[in-house]
Amino acid sequence: MEFIKLFEPIVINGKLEVKNRIVLPALGLDYTRHYNFNERFQGFYRARARGGVGLMTVGPIAVDKVGSAPSMPQLFDDTNVEPLRNFIDEVHGDTGVKVATQLFHMGRYSYSFLWGEKPIAPSAIPSKLTKHTPREMTKQDIDDTHRVFVEAAARAREAGFDHIEIIACTGYLLSEFLSPLTNQRTDEYGGSLENRMRFGVELIEKMRKALGDDFSLGIRIAGNDFMEGGNTNSENAEFAAAAERAGIDAVNVTGGWHETPIPQRLIATDRLKRTRFRGSGCRSRTRQRAPVPQSAGSVQPESPVVRPLRRVSPPQPPQPPQSSQPALPVCGRI
Numbered sequence: 184m185e186f187i188k189l190f191e192p193i194v195i196n197g198k199l200e201v202k203n204r205i206v207l208p209a210l211g212l213d214y215t216r217h218y219n220f221n222e223r224f225q226g227f228y229r230a231r232a233r234g235g236v237g238l239m240t241v242g243p244i245a246v247d248k249v250g251s252a253p254s255m256p257q258l259f260d261d262t263n264v265e266p267l268r269n270f271i272d273e274v275h276g277d278t279g280v281k282v283a284t285q286l287f288h289m290g291r292y293s294y295s296f297l298w299g300e301k302p303i304a305p306s307a308i309p310s311k312l313t314k315h316t317p318r319e320m321t322k323q324d325i326d327d328t329h330r331v332f333v334e335a336a337a338r339a340r341e342a343g344f345d346h347i348e349i350i351a352c353t354g355y356l357l358s359e360f361l362s363p364l365t366n367q368r369t370d371e372y373g374g375s376l377e378n379r380m381r382f383g384v385e386l387i388e389k390m391r392k393a394l395g396d397d398f399s400l401g402i403r404i405a406g407n408d409f410m411e412g413g414n415t416n417s418e419n420a421e422f423a424a425a426a427e428r429a430g431i432d433a434v435n436v437t438g439g440w441h442e443t444p445i446p447q448r449l450i451a452t453d454r455l456k457r458t459r460f461r462g463s464g465c466r467s468r469t470r471q472r473a474p475v476p477q478s479a480g481s482v483q484p485e486s487p488v489v490r491p492l493r494r495v496s497p498p499q500p501p502q503p504p505q506s507s508q509p510a511l512p513v514c515g516r517i
């Protein structure tokens with residue numbers, strides 16, 4: 184078989200030339216407990232860059248503390264700008280890979296209650312993942328969250344990233360605004376689909392304005408949320424079109440939320456337990472094994488191998504800290 188297109192260059196919306204069509208998507212690797220872009224992250228991404236990927240996503244990256252975890256690098260201040268810039272310069276020079284990042288906010292799925300901040304979300308609807316109820320965002324929270332995204336995007340550009348992606352899927356903050364299941368607001372950010380899209384559309388517009396017209400900007404959406412009563416390919420396609428009108432250059436399509444029978448990502452398999460949890464200081468509390476590791480895109484809802492997973496047990500109450508490191512309840516939640 185000849186991979187004619189796969190190894191041909193592609194230009195994203197006339198702005199960013201990528202040497203081939205192989206993309207490494209965002210992966211929550213949990214390689215830090217201090218929000219830093221450390222050697223372990225760099226080693227992982229260096230190997231992928233040398234492996235020949237065309238566009239490599241370094242991320243997720245936190246835009247603030249309430250929507251993220253110390254297990255990912257952050258761009259809510261300048262600490263990581265220089266290490267990221269050095270790394271991006273190195274892999275640009277070595278491999279010609281283009282480097283993207285994914286700016287990340289978990290909203291209702293956040294475990295920020297463990298470090299004393301109540302998670303925020305469009306509406307105060309309990310998280311099935313954390314078993315905690317977030318606080319409904321005020322208009323001020325909406326403006327502040329837009330601002331931290333835009334500030335993180337400006338830092339990402341300063342660090343030399345070629346492309347920035349906003350996560351708008353998986354049951355995280357933007358998809359919570361989009362879905363009638365998690366958005367029961369009565370103001371201009373809730374109700375009709377147009378209103379539910381407003382948080383994301385305004386964010387894209389603000390980001391586009393800050394980054395300038397030439398910078399490549401993307402969004403990751405779900406083709407289908409696979410949530411009963413939630414958004415399907417129809418609503419999500421409308422959002423993709425609205426996102427494009429607001430200034431997006433690329434749409435990355437995945438599917439499912441963390442709480443769906445077809446998860447966006449399996450939380451634990453035997454392999455994950457062996458590799459990701461060993462020696463990490465974190466415990467896997469998954470009770471049920473997934474039958475076959477597979478992504479949302481590869482199966483249909485009625486497929487017999489897909490059954491609802493009892494994903495994880497609720498987190499234990501926070502234990503008294505044993506060291507100065509922030510305590511994370513479970514690895515691999517991001």
Ligand SMILES: Cc1cc2nc3c(=O)[nH]c(=O)nc-3n(C[C@H](O)[C@H](O)[C@H](O)COP(=O)(O)O)c2cc1C
Pocket residue numbers: 208209210211212242243285350403437447448449478479480515517
């Ligand atoms: C450990 C792990 C962490 C992930 N973290 C993220 C994430 O932070 N953001 C995101 O958009 N997707 C995340 N994903 C989903 C992947 O980007 C990807 O969509 C998924 O593994 C399916 O891959 P496939 O589309 O090649 O089948 C994660 C997946 C895994 C396995």
